[in-house]
Amino acid sequence: MEWRQQTSVSRADAFNEAKRWIEEVTGKSFGCSDFRAALENGVLLCDLINQLKPGIIKRVNRLSTPIAGLDNVNVFLKACEKLGLNESQLFHPGDLQDISTRVTLRRDEGNRRLKNVLITIYWLGRKAHLDTLYNGPQLNLKAFEGLLGLALSKALDEGGVPVKDSSDSLCQNPEEECQYKNYRRGNSADSTDSFNSQALHPNVEGTFVIQ
Numbered sequence: 106m107e108w109r110q111q112t113s114v115s116r117a118d119a120f121n122e123a124k125r126w127i128e129e130v131t132g133k134s135f136g137c138s139d140f141r142a143a144l145e146n147g148v149l150l151c152d153l154i155n156q157l158k159p160g161i162i163k164r165v166n167r168l169s170t171p172i173a174g175l176d177n178v179n180v181f182l183k184a185c186e187k188l189g190l191n192e193s194q195l196f197h198p199g200d201l202q203d204i205s206t207r208v209t210l211r212r213d214e215g216n217r218r219l220k221n222v223l224i225t226i227y228w229l230g231r232k233a234h235l236d237t238l239y240n241g242p243q244l245n246l247k248a249f250e251g252l253l254g255l256a257l258s259k260a261l262d263e264g265g266v267p268v269k270d271s272s273d274s275l276c277q278n279p280e281e282e283c284q285y286k287n288y289r290r291g292n293s294a295d296s297t298d299s300f301n302s303q304a305l306h307p308n309v310e311g312t313f314v315i316q
Contacts (some may be wrong), residue, residue: 115251116220122248124224129242130156141219147177154184155195156241157233161187174201185229194228196221223252 120140130136131152133261135143151165161184166173178198185195200218230244 106121116216116223118248119206119223119227119252122245123223126242126244127153127226134156141201141203141215141222145203146174146220147179147181147201150181151184154181154188154229157236157239158184158188159228168208177183179194188229188232190225190228190232194225196225223249 124135124140124143127149131149132147133152137143146169148165148167151162155162155165162180165180166176175198179203180197182198186192196218199222204215204216204218226244227246227249230246233239233241234243234246241306
């Protein structure tokens with residue numbers, strides 16, 4: 106199987122597992138086959154984290170407006186930070202924007218942004234695994250091995266890589282200088298767009314690095 110095909114399969118595994126987990130935890134259906142569109146208004150994400158940590162989000166804006174959706178996504182990301190996720194483990198709110206009409210962007214930009222969302226769901230799933238008070242459905246972390254790289258996933262499972270500090274979380278070797286630690290959501294070119302200068306790209310080993 107060619108590398109690009111392997112990458113697509115790995116991404117599909119992560120998409121399917123993330124969808125299954127969110128639906129089982131929230132008890133709600135995605136409602137459509139488009140992963141991005143199902144999460145764009147932030148309602149499912151807010152419902153998800155409220156199931157993991159009841160009451161962490163006091164109000165979910167259920168109005169069907171773009172502003173309401175952006176508000177929910179930002180509230181979700183802040184709740185993730187309260188649970189201990191680092192800013193570098195969080196996607197940017199703009200990663201869930203519909204960019205299908207923005208012809209000036211690269212063809213793979215949509216996929217790159219959704220990978221960021223999947224990575225956040227992965228770290229949230231790890232938090233659920235470690236929470237002794239949570240007894241709901243668990244995320245199958247192995248479904249994300251193709252996204253993160255088998256070596257990193259194994260190191261995380263064995264406790265070889267700190268979970269709370271993601272500054273080195275995407276580095277395969279401790280000697281490597283991981284540029285991911287320099288990412289901040291404020292680095293983006295505009296306040297609602299994804300970070301463009303530090304994009305996640307898969308390398309030949311199937312892991313994701315910043316370029």
